[in-house]
Amino acid sequence: MNRRFLPVAVAITAGTALLLTGCSSGGGDDDTSDKIKGAGGGDKDASAPAGPSASKNRAERPEITLPRSFQVAFDGWTNSDPKLQAILDDGKERLRASYAAISNKDPQDRALTFYSESDALRTGTEWVKKFTDKNLVLTGKGRVFQPQPRISPDGSGTLFYCVDEGKGSTKDTKTGKVTATPADDALVLYRTKLRKTKDGVWKTTMVQTERGACT
Template identity: 60%
Template structure:
């Protein structure tokens, strides 16, 4: 299922509160064989965007409101190259959340950290929230990231997101919809490509509801 198809379902039912289980077109060649196991017990980081190790790159500032808190557990790697993928993958997720909160599919963070299919479907995904007057509230925790660099030079990043304390909120009515418990642990499979500026941009996103149970 691709992101645009998930948007149609979301527009009709809004059954999953955070609606962050949209499936990106494509995916990595190894997405069917790699599985993330249990949660990692690493330290959590702030929901505010942190700068990547590459300080010479001018990056967009990403700030989430207090009504939406996102933490990251175990997003550290001793290999600087893999850490760079983790850093930019984290910013991509935060940028997507920020675009929804700001109701801006053309936000700087969206276009900075996404490219190709991920950018196209990501904009459609955000616009699905905008058209339905929805925003995100509550808490989300991204944990157990697993990353590597493929022989072709592309990056692969798998991780889980716990949406059990997250919800969508209608901007007009104030009505909230919580995430169903059986779908709250979402598995993300992403592919990334390093651009000329040295940024690891996400090229595809595939997600599985309940994939980290």
């Protein structure tokens, strides 16, 4: 495994290669395009108030703290529809939880296991372990943008978004060596599926990533 931010992130798809093939063929509960070309299902007015999420009142969500050495900005992460905002909120926390698990050097970090289940829990813990096994942590900055939340007819949720890792790096905690993300590997498209629990939490059940699918 290369000690680079993006290739390690893409390793999360290793266990879901078949799912990636299915997604590229257009299968799935929704008709969302493989490539994100704009804010799509998100509210175009990033300054619009999200409004309270009903789901926030029914479950005690874990507090997630990222270190000063690695920060993530979420651009346009609001939607005027409170149901879609709830997906954005929990989808955002799931991504932050995966980063926090790396910082905490714990593949079974409580926040990650709280927001993940099924295949997403398996691949998420495997992804974190690829860092912890090599004494790597993330440094620098990440940017998450162009979110596209959707609720399918069967009640499940989907959330697509782009991650720019161009200002991110990995650091070997034993040697201190820092390896920056190559510019041509910086943009990653995330495709996720979610399920709403009886407590109102949108738990991520599946994650796919693809380089170069964001514009």
